[in-house]
Amino acid sequence: MSPHPSTEVYDAIVVGSGANGGVAAKELSERGLKVLVLEAGRTPDASELGNQARDMAKRVYNLAIAKRQSYQSMHPGYWKANPDLFIDEKDNPYTTPPDQPFYWIRGRQVGGKSLTWGGITLRLSDYEFKAASRDGHEQDWPITYQDLAPYYSKLEKFFQVRGSQEGLAQLPDGDYQPTLPLTPAEEHLKQIVESKWSDRRLIPSRGFGLHRRTPEQPWPAYSSLGSSLKAAIATGNVTLRSDAMVSHVIFDPDTHRARGVGYIDRNTNQAYEAFGRTVVLCASTIESVRILLHSTEKYQTAGLTNPSGMLGRFLMDHVSTSTFFLLPKIKQTKTFDLSGCDSFFIPCFCNLESQQEKFLRGYGIWGGVQRFDLPHILRKVGDGSIGFLIAHGEVLPRYENRVQLSQDVVDAWGLPVPHIECAWSENEHLMLDHMHRQIDEIIKLAGGKNMQLTEMFHVPVFSEFVSRMEETMSYSAPPGYYIHEVGGARMGNSPDHSVVNAHNQIWEAPNLFVTDGACWTSSGWQSPTLTEMAITARASEFIAEEMRKGNL
Structure with missing residues (x-):
C-alpha cells in the first residue's frame, strides 16, 4: 500500500x-x-474465509446485539460468508421513501462484492442489447453483442469458466472449460421440462466451480483478489x-x-x-x-x-422470486456442490418473437436439486431430494426509478448518502405472476412439493431471521435484494x-x-x-x- x-x-x-x-x-x-x-x-x-463457527458467532453479535446488518442478513449469501464482508449499515446509511424499500446489499473491502459473488457468468445477447427495437420501450444500447463477444471470450478463458455449448440464440455460448454433469434429480427435472415445453431447455449453469482453498490460491478465483487484481498487481504497474x-x-x-x-x-x-x-x-x-x-x-x-438530466435516472434491478421444494420420491443419497457452474438454468421465459404473454422482455430460472442439505438430525422431512428454483427477470428502464443525494443524511465520514427511489411497475408484476405459475407447474410435474426451509429443517437460534428472509422472498423480493442493480x-x-x-x-x-x-x-x-x-x-x-x- x-x-x-x-x-x-x-x-x-x-x-x-x-x-x-x-x-x-x-x-x-x-x-x-x-x-x-x-x-x-x-x-x-485470507484467514477470514471458511470459519463457519466464527462466522456464526459474528452474525449473532451483528444481528442480535449491534443490529448493524439488518438488510444484509436478508440475503442468503450473508449466511454462507464471513459477515465482515458485508457493510456496516449504521456507518453507511442510505434513504428511501417510506413505501419503497430498497435492499442495498454491499461489501466494502479490497475485492468488494467479488468475494461474496455467486460466480455465475452468462452472456447477454442482442435480444437484450436491441430489445427496444422489438418492443418500443425506451432505447437500445449503442453497442451490440458482437462488440462485446471478443471480451467475453477473453474473460472466460482467463477465468477458466465452466459451461456447455447449447446453441441457444437467447443465451450465447462461450469459451468454456468442461462442466460437471447435472445431479440425478436435476436430470429428472430436465426430462420433465423439455418433454412438457418444446421451446424450453434445462442446461448446466455457466460459471466458476466451488473454491478449494490452497496455500498457493487462498482467494477464490471468482474474486478479483484471486484473479484479475492479483494479475494487475503482478505487473508492477499498479498502486x-x-x-x-x-x-x-x-x-x-x-x-x-x-x-x-x-x-x-x-x-x-x-x-x-x-x-x-x-x-x-x-x-x-x-x-x-x-x-x-x-x-x-x-x-x-x-x-x-x-x-441531459439523466444522471441518476433509470435505476434497475432484477425482479426475482424464490421457491424451495422437496422431491419426496427421489432420495438425496449425496449432497453435490453448489456453485456458479454446479447448478442449472432454464433460459429464458419471454416473448422472443410472439406476443402471447402480456409482459415485455423476459426472465430465466436458476435452480439446483441435491445441491445442499443439513445434518439428518435437523431434517423435518424424509430422505427426499431438496431443491430450489429462483426466477429473475428483466426490469424495464423507467425514468422514475432513480438515485439522488440525500439533502439531510450523511455517512460516518460526512459524505451525503444516496436517496434511492425504485419500485416495480405493472410489467414486473405481470412477469412475477408468470414466474410463479411456471415454477409451480415445474415442481408439480416433477412430483415435488413447495415447502419453506423452516418446514424442511429445524433452524435453532436463527429461525426468526430465516422466516423473515423467506417472507421477504415469498412472492417478490424488493428492489436491490438480488444484488443485480x-x-x-x-x-x-x-x-x-x-x-x-x-x-x-x-x-x-x-x-x-x-x-x-x-x-x-x-x-x-x-x-x-x-x-x-x-x-x-x-x-x-x-x-x-x-x-x-x-x-x-
Missing part, C-alpha cells in the same frame, strides 16, 4: 477493486499504464490504496476534464486528492452514481452540469438522452469513464457481472489506445 500524500499523476485512477475494478486494473496495467486503484474499504486477510473513500471527481476549471478524485481516509477522516490522466469509475452501480452526483456543479467547482449513468448515442457514450466516456468529460453496472441502458435477465467485466475490458482497451494516440 502506498502512503496517501502524492504528487504523482497516474495514467489512470480506477475507483473500486471488485470484479470491474480488478479487470480495469489488469487490462490497463498489462498495456503498460501506471494505475492507482482506490478502494473505500479495508484490506482483508493499491485501501481505506480511500472517494468523495468526488476533480475537474480542471478551464478544460472541464477530470484531473483526479478527492477521497477521505476511512480511518483518520483526513481528506486527500489523487491525480490522473483518466478516471475510471468501477465502484459499483449506486456508488459510482453517488460519486458522479457529488461531482456535479452543485457540489464541486467546474463540476458536471448533467445537461444497474443503471443511473446509462450509455447511449446522444448526450441528450444518456450520460456516457458507446465507449463509456462521460459526454461532458471524455477522460472520465463509467464501466460498471451504472452504465447499463437496460437490465437484461442474465446475471450481469460477466457483461460488466466485458464492458470494462473493452473500455480499458479503448483508453490505452486513445492514450497511445495522445487523445487522452
